[in-house]
Amino acid sequence: MSQPLRILVSNDDGIDAPGLRALVRALCEVGEVAVVAPDRERSAVSHAITMTDPLRAVPREIEGCRGWAVSGMPADCVLLGARELLPAPPDIVASGINRGANLGEDVWYSGTVSAAVQGGLLGVPSVAFSVANLDFEPIDYRAAAAWAQRLVPVAARYLSADVVLNINVPNRPPEEVTELQVCRQGRREYRTTFERRTDPRGGAYYWLGADLPLDPAIPGGDVTALRAGKVTVVPVRLDLTATAALEPLRGWLEEGLE
């Protein structure tokens, strides 16, 4: 019999998040799961890492699997798990299931995606899962868990580590989520307003607004495919070079710096 698939699960909603538990239960059926996740919510922390403080890692069994609650960020968890806590690097990193969409430019802010990116930077195939509730409805993790169970073994077999997968699943019952589309990163276009308030002592402070983004329709983009009820899979490149911009950039620098 072959070795079981060794899966490292992390997230950014924290080790007690229901989305992480749903992912662990689903992946236990297809491999040997170890959880290394933040000990509290760390949403929108992007790829932050902890250098100026030490990390704590408290053992915690999660859904019958071994795990650790870590006092750091998602990227810290994957680094510490792969390099220190686990006896060997995992075969695949699975991050999520995030409570909320990571579509379009959300990828830049997402702690969920950054856990997967950190896996990729370590040379491990890595996948991020999110349930895209674009409408503030309560979240149903079942469809995303079922798709994760199908997709993780396939990704472990085929995916190379220079690309990570950003997967979003519509917030609908499993029987309504039957199609998958490989997409480009779409566009959200946040309006990003701030609300200025005054504290009881007369000082100003600012809340980042919570307006929904414009989500312009872009054919082949993930936002548009998700809205059509499909599971979206975007391959994210770890090499951020804008290759097509290299030659024009050489041209205008030469001209402009004369």
Add this chain to the structure above:
Amino acid sequence: MSQPLRILVSNDDGIDAPGLRALVRALCEVGEVAVVAPDRERSAVSHAITMTDPLRAVPREIEGCRGWAVSGMPADCVLLGARELLPAPPDIVASGINRGANLGEDVWYSGTVSAAVQGGLLGVPSVAFSVANLDFEPIDYRAAAAWAQRLVPVAARYLSADVVLNINVPNRPPEEVTELQVCRQGRREYRTTFERRTDPRGGAYYWLGADLPLDPAIPGGDVTALRAGKVTVVPVRLDLTATAALEPLRGWLEEGLE
């Protein structure tokens, strides 16, 4: 007479960092500078944003220019500056000058680069500057400041907002830094070890190690060009889609999900 170039300066080392002051002094000569920067050091915070706490913005004059010290992350500063504090969005965002290299995969972790990325996401041409001290030597910001003064007006004129520039300058006296190279993102290959220690009460904690990265030589990569004494300019794409991976991904998903 034409309107002065309106430049928003931010960073991740904090508003009191000498690199920011060097950048402000240099850019005052070529435009109208406003500073919106974190009120403390926020290194390696990547593209984190602050949603669960409000932000404070305390006015602070920096090198004779108007500025605000903000209680958030670099990306928060650019958002708050462009959307709330300044009367109008700036013509260009300049981030830095960072104390230390942002080469290769550092881009994923860098708060300096993420301030520029946030500018790009807002549709503003944006540039990040770092002094690459690969050897723990004291930092000399003069060469980077001089190059920033030359490059910012050119970038404001030619750069489109779907690409941001990640610029690293060797840590050498200005007269020794005479060449610029447009590069791809290179590779650093951090060894990433953790040091396990025990606290006085017997609990374990982990420090992220500080080993220097391997910095493998990659022709055309920024690490290699920087080591050769050149200013490196990498165009960073805001669309993270791994375009070349789209077709292979469709193929193996079809095969694997049968």
